[in-house]
Amino acid sequence: MNSFTSINDKPLLDVKNLSCHFDVSKPWLNRVIEGEPQRFLTAVDQVSFSINRGETFALVGESGSGKSTIAKLIVDLIHPSSGEILFDGQSLKNTRGEAFKTLRRRIQMIFQDPFASLNPRWRVGDIIAEPIHAFGLAKSQNDVRRTVEELLDKVGLAGRDRHKYPHEFSGGQRQRIAIARALSAQPDFLVCDEPTSALDVSVQAQILNLMRDLQDEFGLTYLFISHDLSVVKHMADRIGVLYLGSMVENSPSDQLFIQPAHPYTRMLLDAIPDHEMSGRRRKQVTGEIPSPIDPPSGCTFHPRCEFADEKCKQKRPSIHEDQGSLVSCWASEEKRIPTTPKDSQ
Amino acid sequence: MTEPLLSVRDLVVEFPKRKIKLTALDKVSFDIYPGEILGMVGESGAGKSLTGAAIIGLLEPPGHVASGEIWLKDQRIDQLPYEQMRRLRGKRIAMIFQDPLTSLNPILTIADQLIETIQTHLPLNDKDARARAVQLLDEVGIPAASKRIDDYPHQFSGGMRQRVVIALALAGEPELIIADEPTTALDVSVQAQIIDVLKRMCHEHKTAVMLVTHDMGVIAEACDRVAVMYAGRVAEIGEVRQIVKRPQHPYTQGLMGSIPSIVERVERLTQIPGSMPRLDAIPSGCAFNPRCTQKIARCTQDRPELITTDQGQVSCWLYDGETP
Amino acid sequence: MTDTTSLSAPPTDASIWRRIVDSDLFYDFSRRPIIILSALLTLVIILAAAFAPWIAPHTPFDPSSLNLMDGFTPPMEPNAFTGNVYWMGTDSQGRDIFSAILYGARISLLVGFAAVAFAAILGITLGLIAGYKGGLVDTIIMRIADVQLSFPAILVALLIFGITKSLIPNEMQEQAAIYVLILSIGLSDWVQYARTVRSSTLAEKNKEYVQAARLFGVSSFRILARHILPNVMGPVLVIGTIGLALAIILESTLSFLGVGVPATQPSLGTLIRVGNEFLFSGEWWITLFPGITLLILALSVNLLGDWLRDALNPRLR
Incomplete structure (x- = not known):
């Protein structure tokens, strides 16, 4: 199996052939009576990537692409069906004590919905102090308060x-x-799952700027998950594009926007509204994402x-390297896609 | 210049609370001309959805129109009795909501719902109404419309459902459609398609649209003119190109700068300090003044009215005294 | 910043009383005269019961203070032999009904509160575990709940009462009766709490603040106790209030049927049963006044519970 590997030999996070299936079958009795087989939803399908220290790696994709599942897998909220996640060379699965x-x-992780991610009954000070207590990072109450x-x-x-409550x-x-x-857990890696998609644009700008500043100050590494390509372009060094649980392209940020390698990436770029009215040349987008329970073959x-x-209909594409991009596409590998330089930039 | 189709003048919407009255819309004025798409853009709580609800008479109590006028051509509609307003809805003004699932009845087929709507507003028999329904579905881009018309809403994907909702809105051949965040619940690749359908249909049917959204991208794609709302007031109205390329109001300038660019990469995004005031704490003078980087003494005292400049209308003292 | 931390302002929020008065709940409360009346009546009965030894003109269950000559005195009339006047009259033993009611309400409320507390603690615990753990544990707990729910509460209470009593030696029955009653009413009523808490827990456990706590390695017990429990207590408060009315009625029913508290420590239900024997011989007051007290108490608590449910339900606002 070919895999997406980084050029740098010591990545902070290394994800290898990660897969995650969910059992979406009907209850056992119904299955027996109706004679239906068990059904599985493949949320993540053999995804590999690695992230270097201090880098921001972004995962983009539409609904059902498995990007949030990958986030939960990495922070160990759910367990993978197969594959391996190595953090600083160690696997969460095999580590104890x-x-x-x-x-x-x-x-650590930053969640999408700031209204659900803070316990409404706790004071802000207690919310922020929870990791400090849980990981024993302070010697005294005074220490906690100061931190x-x-x-x-x-x-x-x-x-x-x-002293205030979240609703204020x-x-x-x-x-x-x-x-x-x-941050109070003193992490070096932050998984940010759509951190600004619940926010207004002017507030989004504040949060994105803050995240940049904090990254510089604490030397943080980010896994940034979003459906918004313009946000991703602003934040990421490398971008992985997901479609129905598979990673179809993994490219340096600048290159992805100038020369998208996978046809799906091109489509995504064509779909972004041109809010600057720059007159970007775009193609009509067609079709919708199929159900992940019964995905197309090949x-x-x-x-x-x-x-x-x-x-393409029969065989799942392998991964090949194309000018620094890792692409999973037969047409791209066989050079069947005409290279149209994006002249509108 | 043509007569406006919809004219909103000094609209004030209030929500009485226990001790205070919250002014959710404060002297909002704008026009929509026949056949045009007017964008209503603003952040959450700016009052953009509320404006739509006030026009179509669906304000949630205790909210009510406290003063101001809404004219649909030469009929004043803000004081219509319930029964007359109900007849107006769907026939002259239709509505498209954010979530297509909530605007379709899950236990009726698409045919049932479309034909019922058509027959409510147009004098057609069952056969003609059905033909009209199929034609509408075909126009909004539903493949094999004559077959799929007998399906139930849950058999359609999200994007297809929103197309059905657009067909439903157009069924009564209204003069104005109010579309409240019609693409927000959809994926980007589907969103682009729905904007296209909405634009094309309204152009073909000569229907005016008030497009309420928080997404500047959707505005830039779809609209002819834009009204920018802030804290229940109109900050700026103008041609979409002017607003996007040369915004006048400091708030619009900040808003445009805070959207990350897809074309070029900047180190830091422009950010407007602070956040929009709550309705119970709107500052005196210009509502934007505490966050404004260009404010002058007058901004904290007098509230600016919409001033007509050569680029449109803007409620900002910086443009006072400019010759229109 | 670091230098000024010691000068940081004290808690900024207003006093608890201020916050209660400012809350929407209090505002809603202040505009409903019937609810205010219910609350006042409940409060008066609770206080009167609590301070019964100080308020009651007589000690009704001290045989040395009773005078059989005082028996069957009608309310507000001087006794034919002794000339003593009793507000609500006396019973066959010459007991002052008013005093008996105060002491009886004491027992009724004690059993009611204790049974609700017992049912709530049991139901909340099982509901939290079922909702959070899911799977087989959930299935077992909730199937037991379903089975129990298919029997009327009084039947369950009678059954538990019977079984428990047969396990207790005869000489202890008298003292243990009240605890057995609390246990049987509590056990017959835990299902409500378990079901409500379970469904709230299912919703809460998928919220991101719970996921965040899991990321910090916080134990399941701590997550349930510190994070989820405070957020599922709203509905429990409502069920608890309505449950209190139901528990008081259930206790009275059991006592009326003669399986509740012993006659030496009569509750409102016992008083009604005792009085019932004299109803057709004209001594109506012996059963009527305890009955009215029970009615007022149960109705007031129930109205409070109903109001609380509506006031706390955002969809009805």
Whole structure:
């Protein structure tokens, strides 16, 4: 099996052939009576990538692409069906005791919905202090208080805000609190699952800028998950494009937008509204994402792909390298896609 | 210049609370001309959806129109009795909501719902109404429309459902469609298709659209003119190109700068400090003044009205005294 | 920033009283005269019961203070032999009905509160476990609940009462009776709590704040106790209030049937049963006044519970 591997030989996070299936069968009795087989949904299908220290790697995809499942797999909220996740050379699966606790502490997550990610009954100070207590990172109550206040200051809130409850804050401010909580575990890797998609654009800009600043200050590595390509372009060094649980392309950010290699990436770029009215040349987008329970054979994108042929319908594409991009597409490998330089830039 | 189709003048919507009255819309004025797509853009809580609800008479109590006028051609519609307003809805003004699942009845087929709507508004017999329904579905891009018309909503994908909703809205041949975040629940690749359908259909049917959205991309793709809302007031109205390329109001300038660019990469996004005030704490003078980087003394005292400039209308004192 | 931390402001929120008065719940409350009346009546009965030894003019169950000559005195009339006047009259033993009601309400409320607390603790615990763990544990707990729910509560209570009593030695029956009653009413009513808490737990456990806590390696017990429990207590409060009314009625029913508290410690239900024997011989007051008290208490608590349910339900606002 070919895999997406980084050029750098010591990545911070190394994901190898990660797969995750969910059992979506009807209850056992119904299956027996109706004579139906068990059904599985392949949420993540043999995904491999690696992220270097200090880098921002983005996963983009539409609904059902498996991007949020990958986030949960990496932070160990759910367990993979197969494949391996190595963090700093260690696997969460095979680590126990103190070492496991340390690994847990080093990987933290920022969630999508700032209204659901903070316990409404807790004061902000207690919310931010939870990881400090859980990982034993402070010697005294005074220590805890000082750390909480410093963190609030770092994310642009006031130290005395620790006495308030989440409902007293706006969405953007809540996301700042969630970031402060993640940072209080002193992580070096942050999984950000659509951190700004619940926020208004002007607030989104504040949060994205803050995340950049914090990355520089703490030397953080980000896995940034989003459906919004313009946000991803702003944040990421490398981008992985997901379609129905498979990674179809993994390219450096700049290259992906200038020379998308996979036909799906091209389609995604064509679908982004031109909010700047730059007159970007775009093609009409057609079709919708098929159900992940019963995905198309071969390359799952073939029903919507203008370059698909018989081979695409039957055989799952392997991964090949093309000018720094890792692409999973027969048409691209066989050079059947005409290179149209994006002259509109 | 043609007569406006819809004219909103100094619309004030209030929500009485226990001790105070919250002014959710404060002297909102704008026009929609026949056949045009007017975008209503703003952040959550700016009052854009509320404006749509006020026009179509579906404000949630205790919210009510406290003052101002809404004219549909030469008929004043903000004080119509319930029964007359109900007849107006669907026939002259139709509505498209964010979630297509909630606007379709899950236990009726698409045919049932479309034909019922058509016959409510047009004098057609069953056969003609059905033919009209198939034609509408075909126009909004549903493949094999004559077969799929007998399917139930759950048999359609999200994007197809929203197409059906557009067909439903057009069934009564309304003069105005209010579309409230019609693409927000959809994936990007589907969103682009729905915008196309909406644009094409309204152009073909000569229907005016008020497109409510928070997404500047959708505005830029679909609209002819844009009204930018802030804290229940109109900050700026103008041609879409002017708003996107040369915004006048400092808020619009900040808003446009805060959207990450797909074309070029910048190190830092422009950010507007702070957040939009809550309805119970709107500052005096210009509502934007505490966050404004260009404010002058007057901004904290007097509230700016819409000033007509050579690029459109803007409610900002910086443009006071400019010759229109 | 670090230098100023020691100067950081004290808690900014107003006093608890201020927050209650400002809350929407209190506002809604203040505009409903019937609910205010219910709350006042409930409060008066609870206080009167609690301070019965100080308020009651007589100690009704101290045989030395009873005078048989006082028996069957009608309300507000001087006794033919002794000339004593009793507000609500006396019973066959010459007991003051008003005092008996105060002491009886004490027993009724004690059993009611204790049974609700027992049912709530049991139901909440099982509901939390079933909702959070899911799978086989969930199936077992909820199937037991379903089976129990298909029997009327009174039948379950009678059954548990019978079984428990047969297990207790004869000489202890008298003292243990009240605890057996609490146990049987509590056990017959836990299902409601378990079902409600389970469904709230199912919703809460998938929220991101719970996932965040799991990322910090917080134990399941701590997540349930510190994160989920406070967020599922709203509906429990409502069921608890309505449950209190039901428990008081169930206790009275059991006592009326003669299987509840012993006659030496009569509850409202026992008083009604005792009085019932004299109803047709003209001594109506012996059963009527305890009956009215029970009615007012149960109705008030029930109205409070209903109001609380509607006021806390955002969809009805």
